[in-house]
Amino acid sequence: MSTPNGFPQHSRVCLTRSMEGGAVQDLQAKKAGKAAKKEAGGDGAPPKIGTPISETLKLLPEELKANMKIKSITPRPPRKPRLERAASLDEKSWRKWRRFRTSQESLTDPNETSSSNGSLQEASPSPPTRGRASPCNPCCQQDSLHTSPDALEASPGGKSRGGASDLGKRASEISSAFGGLLRGKGFAGGKPRLSQIMPARPLPPMELNVASHSLRTANRIDSDCLDYRHYPQHKFGRVSSSLSDSRLQGNGTLYDNCSTDSMKSTFSVLTPIRAKDVRSRSYLEGSLLASGALMGAEELSRYFPNRNMGIFVATWNMQGQKELPANLDDFLLPTDPDFAQDMYVIGVQEGCPDRREWEIRLQETLGPHYVLLHSAAHGVLYMSVFIRRDLIWFCSEVEYATVTTRIVSQIKTKGALGISFTFFGTSFLFITSHFTSGDSKVNERKLDYNKTIQALTLPKNVPDTNPYRSSSSDVTTRFDEVFWFGDFNFRLNKDRETVDSILNQNPDTDVSKLLVYDQLTSEMSRGSIFKGFQEADIHFRPSYKFDIGKDSYDTTSKQRTPSYTDRVVFRSRYKDDIQAVKYSSCPVIKTSDHRPVFALFRVKVRPGRDNIPLAAGLFDRDLYLIGIRRRATRELLKRRERKDQRSSSICSIS
Numbered sequence: 001m002s003t004p005n006g007f008p009q010h011s012r013v014c015l016t017r018s019m020e021g022g023a024v025q026d027l028q029a030k031k032a033g034k035a036a037k038k039e040a041g042g043d044g045a046p047p048k049i050g051t052p053i054s055e056t057l058k059l060l061p062e063e064l065k066a067n068m069k070i071k072s073i074t075p076r077p078p079r080k081p082r083l084e085r086a087a088s089l090d091e092k093s094w095r096k097w098r099r100f101r102t103s104q105e106s107l108t109d110p111n112e113t114s115s116s117n118g119s120l121q122e123a124s125p126s127p128p129t130r131g132r133a134s135p136c137n138p139c140c141q142q143d144s145l146h147t148s149p150d151a152l153e154a155s156p157g158g159k160s161r162g163g164a165s166d167l168g169k170r171a172s173e174i175s176s177a178f179g180g181l182l183r184g185k186g187f188a189g190g191k192p193r194l195s196q197i198m199p200a201r202p203l204p205p206m207e208l209n210v211a212s213h214s215l216r217t218a219n220r221i222d223s224d225c226l227d228y229r230h231y232p233q234h235k236f237g238r239v240s241s242s243l244s245d246s247r248l249q250g251n252g253t254l255y256d257n258c259s260t261d262s263m264k265s266t267f268s269v270l271t272p273i274r275a276k277d278v279r280s281r282s283y284l285e286g287s288l289l290a291s292g293a294l295m296g297a298e299e300l301s302r303y304f305p306n307r308n309m310g311i312f313v314a315t316w317n318m319q320g321q322k323e324l325p326a327n328l329d330d331f332l333l334p335t336d337p338d339f340a341q342d343m344y345v346i347g348v349q350e351g352c353p354d355r356r357e358w359e360i361r362l363q364e365t366l367g368p369h370y371v372l373l374h375s376a377a378h379g380v381l382y383m384s385v386f387i388r389r390d391l392i393w394f395c396s397e398v399e400y401a402t403v404t405t406r407i408v409s410q411i412k413t414k415g416a417l418g419i420s421f422t423f424f425g426t427s428f429l430f431i432t433s434h435f436t437s438g439d440s441k442v443n444e445r446k447l448d449y450n451k452t453i454q455a456l457t458l459p460k461n462v463p464d465t466n467p468y469r470s471s472s473s474d475v476t477t478r479f480d481e482v483f484w485f486g487d488f489n490f491r492l493n494k495d496r497e498t499v500d501s502i503l504n505q506n507p508d509t510d511v512s513k514l515l516v517y518d519q520l521t522s523e524m525s526r527g528s529i530f531k532g533f534q535e536a537d538i539h540f541r542p543s544y545k546f547d548i549g550k551d552s553y554d555t556t557s558k559q560r561t562p563s564y565t566d567r568v569v570f571r572s573r574y575k576d577d578i579q580a581v582k583y584s585s586c587p588v589i590k591t592s593d594h595r596p597v598f599a600l601f602r603v604k605v606r607p608g609r610d611n612i613p614l615a616a617g618l619f620d621r622d623l624y625l626i627g628i629r630r631r632a633t634r635e636l637l638k639r640r641e642r643k644d645q646r647s648s649s650i651c652s653i654s
Contacts (some may be wrong), residue, residue, distance in 0.1 A: 031425035044337060148503065295394060295424050295608035303391065309423075309605050310341035310581075313486040314598035315432060315566050317349040317544075320380065321591050324352060328365040331586045331596050341600065342391065346372065347432025348382040349487045359384055359620075363627025364634070371619035376419055378402035379412020381502050383419055396422040396462045397613045403455045405436070405448040416452040416486075419614070420459050425608025427465045429458065433486040439561070442519055445489060449529050462612055469573055476532070476571060481578060481603055484533065485568040487594070490520035492542070492563045499551075499561055503541065511538060518564055533569040536580035536599060543585050543595040550590065566597040577604040 021268055035156070091472045178353055293299075302306060315332070333340060344366060352358055359375055366386055373395060375384040381402075387395065403466040404415040432451060435445040456475040464470055470476040476484075492499055494517040502513050513539060523529045542562035545554045554560040566585075580601040588595055 001192075001507070024155060024179055038609045046572050066484065083296070088582075116273070144535050272444060294614075295607075295610050295612075297607035300424050300605060300607045304605055307605050308602045309343065310337075310339070311431070311483075311601045311603050312341040312344045312572045312598060313347075313483050313485055313568050313601065314345070314596055315347045315349070315487065316589075316596035317434075317487045317566060317569060317594035318351050319548075319592040319594065320350045320352065321548075322352055322354070324358065324361055324536045324589055325589045328361060328589075330588045331598070332362070332365050334582075334584070334598075335587075336582060336584075337600060340366075340369075342388050344384075344386040345430050345483065346384050346386075347417075347430070347485050349380070349432070349434040351377075352384040355382055356623075358382065359623055360627050360630065361624050362386065364630045366627075367631060368624075368628050372623050373420060373615070373619055374398035374400070374421070375620070376400040376402075376417055378404075378415055378417040381412070381415060381417045381432060381434060383417050383430065385419055385430065391423070392615070392617050392619055394424050395615045397615050399458055399460045399462060401457045401460075403452050405451055414448070416448075416456065418456045418458055418460070418475070422462055422608065422612055423605060424464065425465060425606040426481060426603075427459070427462070427479045429476065429482045431456070431482070431484045431486075433484065433488065434501075435487070437489045439491045442490070442523065446523065446529050446562045465608070466573060474531075480606075482533075482571045483568065483601075484530070485566075485597075485599075488520060488524070488567050490518065490563070490564050490567070491521060491565070492517045492561055494561065496559050496561045501541075503562070511541065514542070515564075520564070524569075530571075533571045534578075534580075535569045536583035538564065538581075538583065539587045540597075541587075543597050545593045546590065546595065548593060550591065551587065554593075566594055568597060568599040570601065578602075 151443045259308045295581050312332070316331075332344065332346075344362075346362060347384065348358070355377060359372065362384055363370070363372060363386070369389055371389050371392060373385045373387045373392065375382070377383075383400075385398070398419060398421045399415065400419045402417050404412055404417060406412070406414050412434060416431055418429060418431045420427065420429045421427070431452070433448070438444070453474045453476055458475055459478065465480055469479075476482045491512060494514075499514065501515075506513065520529075521535075524533065524535070542553075542564050544563050545560045545567040547551065547555055553562045568583065570578050570580075579602040581601045581602055584597070586596040586598065
């Protein structure tokens with residue numbers, strides 16, 4: 001409730017009490033000062049420390065009471081600055097009101113449920129006053145004078161800090177602020193209301209869904225769960241509890257849409273899943289919807305905005321050596337591309353006896369960002385597929401098959417090993433082969449190729465992404481992207497002296513004169529082998545045959561001709577889906593008579609459907625832990641060596 005002059009009654013009462021408290025405190029301070037002076041001037045002895053002020057005043061003569069004047073050094077008990085504190089609170093209210101004025105919202109309260117409703121009480125009427133002084137000022141002065149009659153005596157001339165004149169000025173400043181706040185505003189039912197501020201021009205249309213774009217992106221709903229937004233509000237128990245003012249509920253459509261969007265982020269940023277879907281849905285074969293599916297376009301665009309992934313494909317004939325290179329960084333992580341690839345596929349012919357140790361070394365080199373999706377072996381043919389840890393969920397089940405090209409099948413040194421799987425909506429086939437050796441056995445190598453494409457039984461359970469373009473007689477036609485790599489054993493049809501002269505005359509990058517004599521290039525141009533396959537341009541020296549541990553070619557009595565036996569070829573169902581980025585060898589690894597050969601590709605990936613058996617995040621966890629543990633141990637040893645080197649150098653200088 002408020003007084004007729006426009007000033008709230010409870011504010012006037014608080015201000016009056018504050019001024020009364022200040023006047024009483026000033027009066028007590030003056031009396032204490034008089035007592036101290038009288039005691040000092042009467043008998044010259046200071047009063048005792050424990051003597052009360054009332055007893056000290058009794059000891060002073062009457063003449064000293066009349067003649068004593070208050071000095072500026074009069075001690076006063078400490079008091080709280082109540083008036084200043086009230087003024088600061090009013091200033092904050094004034095700033096809030098200014099902010100509300102500039103906004104486009106109304107502060108009306110038709111339900112009258114505000115927290116300040118019970119604090120306004122009725123006030124006695126008093127005539128309003130104009131000017132700087134507040135209408136409350138005379139009332140405040142009158143009440144304070146009646147309450148403290150000794151205030152004028154304690155502060156003659158109105159110069160005391162707690163005098164009625166200063167209090168009146170302070171009250172007038174406060175009342176001016178409140179008067180400006182409520183000036184021109186009507187009252188209805190004893191409750192103040194501010195009139196609605198209308199905009200100068202029509203506002204632009206507002207979108208009903210006021211959630212931000214990032215929030216909508218992070219909380220997009222699966223197509224199977226679109227009916228969430230049609231649920232009534234009482235279904236979401238935490239919506240109303242998250243709002244501080246319950247009166248806003250049901251106040252407009254903006255709250256409804258915004259709170260529904262916010263509800264999805266109350267629990268997590270993941271897409272909500274209904275309980276009945278968890279009961280009925282099989283996650284080995286998920287939803288058939290292309291939109292919102294795990295392998296669909298939305299997920300693909302989130303991980304690959306341009307829908308291109310990087311693939312590293314490498315082949316290496318290890319010559320059965322037990323000794324592995326000390327460091328594989330130059331092989332798997334070349335410095336030419338600044339970024340690592342999304343997938344690493346490494347094929348080995350005549351692999352080392354300890355296949356597990358080789359895979360651990362690969363995991364140690366690639367680090368914790370990659371996991372072993374699958375590995376397979378066919379005799380001494382090894383293949384390992386590593387993929388980024390984030391992408392493991394978008395792979396189908398991995399299948400593999402083998403083919404033996406030797407007459408005696410127990411000796412598995414020659415043959416082929418294939419691994420296939422589907423990534424999102426793109427099917428991949430990786431084949432590593434070791435064809436028949438010999439300079440003149442070109443036909444035997446073509447027979448090995450034909451036997452491989454006919455006998456490799458893939459895919460098995462994973463459906464073909466495009467069965468209308470597949471052939472039962474050629475495994476390479478049943479997949480979208482095919483990479484074939486290995487020791488194909490095709491040679492250069494030239495003698496050793498001519499090849500050496502060409503290598504000595506031309507730099508490393510100009511090998512076009514050698515490729516004129518390459519058997520594989522000639523056969524591919526005729527279409528007798530690797531039909532539909534392509535090979536990137538070669539700009540490296542022949543990868544075979546080197547002296548072990550040296551950069552020189554065969555210096556033995558056989559004097560084998562250097563050749564490009566280790567190759568990587570590729571084919572795609574769709575034109576320009578595979579782009580070769582780099583094709584090179586790794587000359588720093590010298591533990592075999594072959595140099596490793598690798599190629600980097602950019603492959604286009606298409607969205608898929610979840611009607612395929614998924615791998616469900618399966619990878620070789622034991623290998624992962626061993627490789628990471630070794631990597632950490634290697635880093636600790638390097639740091640210790642560097643520390644020992646610094647300490648030894650310091651000792652030598654001293």
